[in-house]
Amino acid sequence: MDLLNQESKSRAKSEFQAIILSGMGSQLGPLIASHGDDPTPKALLPVHNKPLVSYGLSWLEEANIKEALIVCPPSHVAPLTDHIQATSPNLKVDIKAFEPDMDGPISTVSILRKIANRIHSDFVLLSCDFVPSLNMKLSSLLNMWRVDMTGMVAASLFYEASDEAQKRKGKPPPTVTYREGDILHVSYDNEKQAQIPMHLLTKFGTCRMTRKLVDSHVYIFKKTVLDVLPLVPSMKSIKKDLIPLLCTLQYSRTKRRELSNVLVHPESITTAENVQEKGSISLMTALQYSTTQSLEIKKTAHVQRPQTPTPAGKAPWGSSEDSSEGNSDSEPEEEDPVFVPSLRCGLIIQKRSKDEICGRVDTLASYREINLSLLREGSLDARGGRDGIDPKAQISTNSAWADSSRIGEGSVVARSSVGQHCVVGKNVKIINSIIMEHVEIGDWVKIENCVLSRHTKVGEKTQLKDCESAPGAEIKAGASYQGVSLDGTEKANIVLGDE
Template structure:
């Protein structure tokens, strides 16, 4: 087994609290499947035999049940590891928590990532450059960077959130700089040694970290050993930027290569330098220079010349589908586009066999109906996802919306560009545009809403 796969499903969905107030982020429906199903399905199709899913104690039961009911013909074995529900751990802390389960290099994926990437493309980069970390990035679409998109519950268009500033070498594969725009107060700074070695640096602002990483096993060892002196809470926000900065560092004088099972006092663990990890013993170094294990006289000659052991690389996904459903806007976009990507969604029909559509109703080919849903007469549904066990009354129009499970929409309603969370009842004649309705709401008849959040006051979303 070359890589172990880990899915991080312990996020609280703090950027979309009205959606995650009653449904854990990992179980939010996209295309009538829970979010976490998409990375599980991707790993299964890629041939992985097992995956570790890290989630909260309180979520485990529902997560396992949701995956079992949505799994279909998946063959991959699921190992669900729980972290305390009252802890606010980041992805790096969760990865540290499962260190003892990781025996090889590790492929880490966020549960909110939906993509059709062929995983071997990322693995090929990792192998070719013997990278310490390989990051999947994708190019932002024009609508996210320029025009923005309407967000349900918002009065105006939402621009893309804070970008990353990414510096790449001339070939566009090695990461030389990674910084969040919000963290840069004045000017960007790089070491002179980096400029001397890479006089041409591409600076990108339209690349998004997809939250899929391949990490060397020794990176996880470093993360676990340095839990006292240095705090790395998140992989993307803290660990990866640190690795990028430390690429050209050298071990401190007298620094020993740490042993995985050493019994050093806790205080001593914090002083170990990243440059002392991942080093090769003299025998391995000699063997590699004498073998054809890779092109040490070709593309890798620069690494050999400078003795690099810490290398951060990226695979940039230029084409295909790649989106993180980690905000309300991204969640809407994922649902809007998912019906166009059947290779991701699977072979199930867009209209479930148990769904009922009565006479003179129209359901567009870009829409979905979930299990047990009833669509009454003279209904029009376009570019929308309707969940399980919903009832859509006579003469209802639903356009460009997401309707979750167990929603009852009464006669004569018009719903456009909105999200309606589960177990909600919408009265007769309601008109709703660009709204977000929280779970278990009762919307009064003939009410009219535009760009509003309809929910409990103590859970109102910040726009």
């Protein structure tokens, strides 16, 4: 009997709750447009013929997390509820709608403030558009949080950007300053020369800086982090405000003293009187209060309290903060009778692999990239049977199709996915493209590097390259387009047929 595994599963039920943020997906262009009165939630966009949110839900279930809260726009509640009830019966999912209010625009921190009363444990927060790689197990990340990240109040998951992502224009990745296991500073400024606080350099000396890491928007938080939010009313963004604030606790004595009584339960703080009475500090307590966990300390059962007095101008024994001349946060202070924990902010880096893909599906470019990368992996789960495929049709091994779709004689599907209930005519060529559900394609059509949304209709002898269509778009016969976003309005349909 695997007692260790059973214990891990039992703890996961009570230890962690999952929060999934599902926004409108405005950067996905026409793909998230409504089809009549029927909304198109970003969370339900098909990725490799599987709804986007299903990747995150499966990730949670594999880690044996039993409870999740999804926060989404009001119009998305009904379709998300229907999908989750049909596909995730073992996961207790609560769906809450968010709406703008008099307090200002919606932000990730404002959402956390509103749902704080529903969070009853440490929690994993992720976006609905995150697709983890096959070897990135959430259970492994949680075990790192339990064992290797003593004293953490938060941890962030970053991943190495793909070659395609590094070449794309747009917002550059953040500047991340870190050392082994800890994120020390993160900046989203677009300046060529990154700036980091002198306090950080004074405290840690040697550290690493990079702009090759991408924020996955996957975080692990102590529940007590929620108590910090009311103290900083101006805070709006988790990645730009909350995480940088928590990072400063590692090198700013002032910030740490301001927030330690909020972030750390009183019973877990060791006072000087308690240490003097007991004469020693346990291993776990010593590690919790230490910013640097050496192997020598880990091998020691107890750490004896030194008998010599603390020199003037030095941090009290047990504190993780050293003094530094000229640094307002590190100036000599009176000895503090309370040993304040280090309040570390952890960093988990997912290394990039040629054979696997992970990332966020938050733009048109990333939607194409991740879909096509998953096709390269060739998952058998996304391949249907041959009943609806004409014997003379050719489908490459790195393509995906649904059982309910029909593909006509002489058609070729190469490195593409064809969704549910699609009808593909004769002698059609589909190359490097994503075809969503209920799409109708006439005979002698060529489609290359395109994304066709649900209920799109393409007339015969049409040629499309580097295009994407909105749900319900109708492209009349004989049209030829390259690099165009095709919507479903009547005016656009007339223009398409005339050109």
